[in-house]
Amino acid sequence: MKLLLKPLHVVYMIYAAIVFLVIMFLIIPPIFLASFLGRIKGGNIIFYFLRFWSYTWFPAVGIMVKRIYKHDKKDKTPYLYVVNHRSYLDAALAVQVMRLPFRPLGKIEMKRIPAFGYIYRQSVVMVDRSDAKARARSVREMISVIKEGVSILIFPEGTTNETDSLLQPFHNGAFRIAIETQTPIQPVLYLDNGKRLHAKGFNLNPGRCRVVYLPPVPVAGLTMEDLPALKQQVFNIMEQELKATV
Template sequence: MGLIMKLVRVIYVVYAAIIFLGIMFLILPPIFLASLLGKEKGGNIIFYFLRFWAHVWFPMAGMPVRRIYECAPEDKEPCIYVVNHRSYLDAAIAVKVMRLPFRPLGKVEMSKIPFFGFIYKNSVVAVDRSNAPARARSVREMMTALKAGISILMFPEGTTNESDQPLRPFHNGAFRMAIEMQIPIKPVLYLDAGDRLPHTGPMNLNPGKCRVVFLPTIPVAGLTLDDINDLKQRVYEVMDSALRKHRHYPSLQHAG
């Protein structure tokens, strides 16, 4: 039985990969044309093609994506989405569920992947964390997007969370930008992405539900840079509490 299940898993992963690549190559030509229109206008058009890709791929891969709102309906003002990071599926889920237009912050290394890298670098704000001037350029690009009414999506943990706890410690970037730009923060939770595509590798991709929880917006009006740590802690506690409500996690062990 174990051998049969392994064979079924391999067949499923190959099937999902073929669908993934097939749709990607289908939308590559119009994405190339849209990229000629520039980062702002062209980037917004590109996201409609990416949304088409996501709306086709997730159901065909047996991963129904469901939004859960624990807040009032979204308004149309730009915001900074802060999202927990469990899986390489996270960016793809964002394309399917986030209100357009938006730009995710992503690792520059992903832009080196053949074909996919072209789509990636034209649809995200890529950041090279090892290069200070490159980080500064990424910040300027995000600020330009926000001024143009384009929301930003950031993973405040900085990297995928491979622990048994809901969240890793947060970095300051999203909260500094929110305060400097006076842009509200919208916490969002991906409940099942880590189950669908664990960090153990792509061969562990599996079908199943993908729930996305939208939490109430956290305003930053009137806050100053002196309030970064308080704001970061507030958002962390809101997201941690909501994740624990929706999923079971081991209790933290306190010394003493």
Template sequence: MRVLLKCLQALYSLYALVIWLGIMFLILPPIVLVSLFGKVAGGNMVFYFLRFWAHVWFPAVGIFVKRTWQTPRTKEPCIYLANHTSYLDAALAVKVMPLPFRPLGKVELSRIPLFGLIYSRSVVPVDRKTTKGRAQSMRDMLYMIRHNVSLLIFPEGTTNESGQPLLPFHSGAFRLAIETQTPIRPVLYVDNHARLAKMHMMALRPGPCRVVFLPQVPVAGLTMDDVPRLKKQVRQMMDEALRSYRSFPELEAETI
């Protein structure tokens, strides 16, 4: 039985990879073309093609997405802050986030063949290795906010494999929100870890993917002195909501 299950998993993973690459090759030429229209207009058009990919790929591989808004969405730009438990997170964002938006992404990934070409045209690249790189990343984020483009940031800074609901948050997203007076919209990826825990296709599993948009957190009138309080408020809000949507066996074991 175990051998049969491994064979079925391998066939499923191969199928998912073929569909993934097939759609990417299909949308690559128009993505290259529309990217010539600039960072804002061109980038927005790139996301419409990526959204087409996401709307086809997720149901094709048996991953069924449910999006829930706890309070109505608004049209003004905001900073989406999402928990980060899976390499599926960024792909799912293309399907569920209101357009236009840009995720923050590691500049190194833009060097991957084929994927890197699409990636570099659809993210705000972040280079944390140098002072010059960090400064340029901040300028790029400010540019997008001022052109009515929302940002998606993972405040944990890395994939959470701890078994805890959330890792500690970095302060950068909260500083940016206050500096630009842009509201924060916390987002929960509830099931992504169960769908793809590690970065290899043999770990992919079909099933539900719930995405929950929590109430918006205003930052009007806040100053940099409020960053620690705002960070604590948003993290507590996301932590409590995550615990209400899914269980954490590691935490339950600690209480026994």
């Protein structure tokens, strides 16, 4: 049976890639024009085109997104979103399910991908983890973005989790920025992305993608001395929810 399904899956993968690329090339011209409107206004407009991309591509390839709210979804407060990271689908899903406006923190290496790299440069705060000065610039940019009322999304594990653990240890960056800007943290979980497209290989599968929005964690009044405890608190919240739902 698996031998019979394998050719069908190859056809499905080719179809998914073609649809992905067609939508990408359709939105590049308006993204190019929006990029002239500035880092904040232009960037916010760009995300509406990225959202169209995501809303179109996911159902086209048979991936159904389900949102699960465990807090007041009407709340319009800018947040620092911290999200678990198990799949290359995570960024594509984020532009659909995270409340606009927001900016993700992304690896600088992705900007080198032909065509996609241009969109990437216009829509994320890039970080070069191998360069301390570059990391500092990224932090300053994220802080300035938050002060403009734009939320930030960070994968606190730092890279895709390819292990059997529910979560990898968190880096300090997200929690340092939250404390410095006094921005509340909202943990978010992507429960099924690793099943749809695992980080270890490009093997896309149709099915559901559940997104769980956990209650925000306030940081008002916290100082850098509280950073380790805050990081552990958020880690525990996310790990406990993963244990209960995965």
